[in-house]
Amino acid sequence: MTEDEAVDDELLTIGAFAARARLSAKALRLYDRLALLAPAHVDEASGYRYYRADQVERARLVALLRQLDMPLARIAEIVEAPDGAAAAARLDAYWADVEARVAGQRTLAEYLRGRLSGRSSEMYGKFVVETVEVPEQVLITEMRHVLASELPAWIGASLGRLESAAHECGGVTAPPFVVYHSDVSMESDGQAESCVPVADVAAARAWLEKQGRTRETTVRVEPAHRLAFTRITKAQVAHPQILAAFEAVEEWMAKEGLWQAGPCREVYFVEDWDGAGAQDPVCDVAFPVR
Incomplete structure (x- = not known):
């Protein structure tokens, strides 16, 4: 045979x-x-x-x-998969990841096209920049020197830890954010600070006392300030395409005669990050100004 x-x-x-x-x-x-x-x-x-x-x-x-x-x-x-429904659900999850990746790559291509063609100002014009007054806030924070490639995992983990701790500090009072005290890139591990605004400064300091030296945690009171910001989608958050948003805000500040009054930041106002689509607004890229 x-x-x-x-x-x-x-x-x-x-x-x-x-x-x-x-x-x-x-x-x-x-x-x-x-x-x-x-x-x-x-x-x-x-x-x-x-x-x-x-x-x-x-x-x-x-x-x-x-x-x-x-x-x-x-x-x-x-x-x-145990049945067709489970198999279809797993395919849906994979394809959602693909679409998110492609959306991010598309945004990156647009960013690079603007840079290579010398039409950066045209690219920045796609961002709507506004200002907002932010009241004084009590913050519980976590610091780390981090590379751009490490940012997504660290931001998610650190904000998760701080938001859990906020229950001991009177609760969260405003969207969490990340402050960049020095340059963070693929080559530079700059200092980043995850921040969660909380209600009770005394409770926050009591929480800090219990942390010891396990992480670079702090409690600080940030004075009232004004922010210049632009709102971006989940696809635009990835590095380096997010740089276009930062640069757009800086260009707008210069045109408006405003001065940078503190380190730049990303404000994460979306509650369900995993459930957000690639084109859903999730974050404000912002600079304190005067």
Whole structure:
């Protein structure tokens, strides 16, 4: 019997199975090697692979998912899902990640196009800049020297810790924000400060006493001030495309005759970060001004 013949009513040779699945034998061997589609039986003597007819649907599904440039681990999650609804939900989650990544890349391309073409001012004109008066605030904060690549994870973790601690400090009174005391880039680990405004300064200082030296935590009272800011989407938050927003605010300040009165910051007003879409407004890029 040749490898391309059917073995019996239950098992198919790799050639016969490949024809039914509309795939190549080479692709099937790859799926086996990647643990995405194992043969139903492998002959110990000849090494021939045999498949069941009911594996055709899985073979076709794997092939289609690979056309989405889906990582192998994500493909495995989908094909191993307990039912169709769960598989569809996992595909939805993957595609949401893809769309968010593409939106971020599109924003980055626009930023780079503006820089390379010398039309930065035209790019900055897309941002609407306003001012707002911010009252005096009691802040619990966490400091760290951080690279731009480390920012997303650290911001999420540090603000999460501070927002949990805020329950001991009278509760959160305003959106949390991150202050940049020195330059943060892919090469420079500048000092960043996560800040959560809270209601009770005495309770905040009591909380600080319990922290010891585990992290660079502080409590401070920030005086009332005026902010110049522009609102950006989730796709625009990523580095370096967020730099266009900072530069747009700086250009606007110069035109308006305003002076920078403190370090720049990002104010995160969205409550459900994970639920926000790529084009949803989530953050204000701001400078204290006078």
